[in-house]
Amino acid sequence: xxxxxxQDMTALINKVKAKMDQVNDYTAEGKMxxxxxxxxxxxxxxxxxxKKPNLFKLQRDxxxxxxxxxxxxxxxxxxxxxxxxxxxxxxxxVLNAQKLxxxxxxxxxxxxxxxxxxxxxxxxxxxxxxxxxxxxxxxTYEMExxxxxxxxxxxxxxxxxxxxxxxxxxxxxxxLEFDDVxxxxxxxxxxxxxxxxxxxxxxxxxxxxxxxxxx
Amino acid sequence: xxxxxxxxxxxxxxxxxxxxxxxxxxxxxGVVQLGLKVDGKEYAEFVMADFNSSxxxxxxxxxxxxxxxxVLQLLLVHVPLLIALIAADMISGEANMGTLRVLMTKPxxxxxxxxxxxxxxxxxxxxxxxxxxxxxxxxxxxIFGTDDMFIMKSxxxxxxxxxxxxxxxxxxxxxAALAMTTVAALGFLLSLFADNSIGPIxxxxxxxxxxxxxxxxxxxxxxxxxxxLFTSHMxxxxxxxxxxxNDMNEAIPGTIQNPQxxxxxxxxxxxxxxxxxxxxxxxxxxxxxxx
Numbered sequence: 157x158x159x160x161x162x163q164d165m166t167a168l169i170n171k172v173k174a175k176m177d178q179v180n181d182y183t184a185e186g187k188m189x190x191x192x193x194x195x196x197x198x199x200x201x202x203x204x205x206x207k208k209p210n211l212f213k214l215q216r217d218x219x220x221x222x223x224x225x226x227x228x229x230x231x232x233x234x235x236x237x238x239x240x241x242x243x244x245x246x247x248x249x250v251l252n253a254q255k256l257x258x259x260x261x262x263x264x265x266x267x268x269x270x271x272x273x274x275x276x277x278x279x280x281x282x283x284x285x286x287x288x289x290x291x292x293x294x295x296t297y298e299m300e301x302x303x304x305x306x307x308x309x310x311x312x313x314x315x316x317x318x319x320x321x322x323x324x325x326x327x328x329x330x331x332l333e334f335d336d337v338x339x340x341x342x343x344x345x346x347x348x349x350x351x352x353x354x355x356x357x358x359x360x361x362x363x364x365x366x367x368x369x370x371x
Numbered sequence: 372x373x374x375x376x377x378x379x380x381x382x383x384x385x386x387x388x389x390x391x392x393x394x395x396x397x398x399x400x401g402v403v404q405l406g407l408k409v410d411g412k413e414y415a416e417f418v419m420a421d422f423n424s425s426x427x428x429x430x431x432x433x434x435x436x437x438x439x440x441x442v443l444q445l446l447l448v449h450v451p452l453l454i455a456l457i458a459a460d461m462i463s464g465e466a467n468m469g470t471l472r473v474l475m476t477k478p479x480x481x482x483x484x485x486x487x488x489x490x491x492x493x494x495x496x497x498x499x500x501x502x503x504x505x506x507x508x509x510x511x512x513x514i515f516g517t518d519d520m521f522i523m524k525s526x527x528x529x530x531x532x533x534x535x536x537x538x539x540x541x542x543x544x545x546x547a548a549l550a551m552t553t554v555a556a557l558g559f560l561l562s563l564f565a566d567n568s569i570g571p572i573x574x575x576x577x578x579x580x581x582x583x584x585x586x587x588x589x590x591x592x593x594x595x596x597x598x599x600l601f602t603s604h605m606x607x608x609x610x611x612x613x614x615x616x617n618d619m620n621e622a623i624p625g626t627i628q629n630p631q632x633x634x635x636x637x638x639x640x641x642x643x644x645x646x647x648x649x650x651x652x653x654x655x656x657x658x659x660x661x662x
Contacts, residue, residue, distance in 0.1 A: 189621060196614050196622040197530040220430030220519040220530055
């Protein structure tokens with residue numbers, strides 16, 4: 157009987173982690189775009205805070221913001237900074253004309269909310285370009301990262317979260333709307349995939365953040 | 372005619388009945404504001420239960436702009452009754468008191484008389500809406516503060532930037548003024564047919580109730596007549612609170628999703644006012660006021 161074992165990619169993940177470990181904390185300002193078929197929202201400003209090992213907060217900078225539950229608060233760092241996982245090689249894949257290493261991360265803890273994370277890693281630059289995470293509570297979502305001047309710290313300039321959305325319907329008796337929705341609007345509502353794009357304008361790295369910010 | 376108009380306004384605001392409407396609106400809005408101030412979170416959670424299962428909404432949702440929207444949704448269904456109290460009494464009240472004959476001895480044309488009376492009831496309607504605006508919008512802004520406006524529609528949710536809201540309310544109140552003036556015109560027309568106020572007031576409300584039911588029922592038989600019922604167009608003010616989106620599904624500030632619908636509804640309401648007041652003028656010109 158022949159046993160096939162996937163190659164352990166813990167070494168690669170540890171290298172990516174070491175790169176990320178340069179950052180103890182950061183604050184970033186950015187613009188957030190919510191693209192969900194049944195939400196009409198303008199672009200809003202957000203502020204993001206991170207502190208090692210896994211404190212992360214995304215807060216609106218004025219106005220009302222709508223975020224998919226769970227997805228945005230789980231960031232790459234909080235997944236990678238956990239040592240308790242198994243990293244398996246899943247081959248190579250080309251994404252945006254770039255060959256990337258595909259690594260599957262399986263948490264060892266039975267009670268972890270994350271069931272599986274698939275990472276698409278640029279091995280040369282040690283950057284996670286894409287991650288697909290399946291959770292117990294919040295379904296599956298994708299994160300695609302684009303890097304720029306903060307690539308040296310493993311910090312993206314743009315993050316795109318993609319997630320599945322449920323149907324949304326509110327009784328007309330509550331909204332007191334008695335008009336039928338026109339066909340154009342109905343067609344637009346058919347999109348089932350939601351996206352949240354955050355484009356970061358600047359990062360302040362390792363300036364120190366008090367833990368009270370995350371409460 | 373200007374003097375006649377001033378006299379009619381004086382007569383309206385001299386009657387205690389006129390102030391019932393202002394007091395009722397103050398009480399109604401006050402109750403809603405109190406309720407939402409105390410238990411607003413529960414209300415928001417109830418309305419957003421479906422939405423909250425997938426999304427986290429961060430920010431001051433229960434702000435003055437949102438409260439005003441809730442109040443207007445509730446109130447603009449009932450304000451016609453308060454308008455009918457005055458408008459449907461304009462001619463019938465005079466007939467009831469026997470002053471109509473005396474008025475007709477004055478050197479004024481019947482058309483001038485009708486226009487002055489209707490203009491006075493239209494001013495009352497507009498003042499009532501200004502009072503609603505002060506109470507529902509300005510007072511709510513003061514009590515609940517301001518932020519972006521988050522509205523749950525039956526098929527989608529809309530977020531409007533705080534600095535993009537106020538002009539929408541200005542437009543919505545102007546539109547509501549047109550809608551309520553239509554109610555005033557109907558009440559005014561019906562006031563020609565009775566010698567007491569109760570009949571025209573009840574008749575006005577009955578027409579509005581029946582038309583509203585026909586407007587709201589999604590039955591194919593009634594769908595054909597819906598566009599011609601003024602009650603179908605009275606709720607079009609909500610269009611001010613819907614934005615256009617671009618190809619990237621980004622809401623475009625400063626836009627209205629369907630301005631043509633607003634324009635069409637405004638024209639239908641305007642046409643109703645002209646027909647009601649015109650009919651009132653023609654009927655009154657031929658009316659025997661000697662009896």
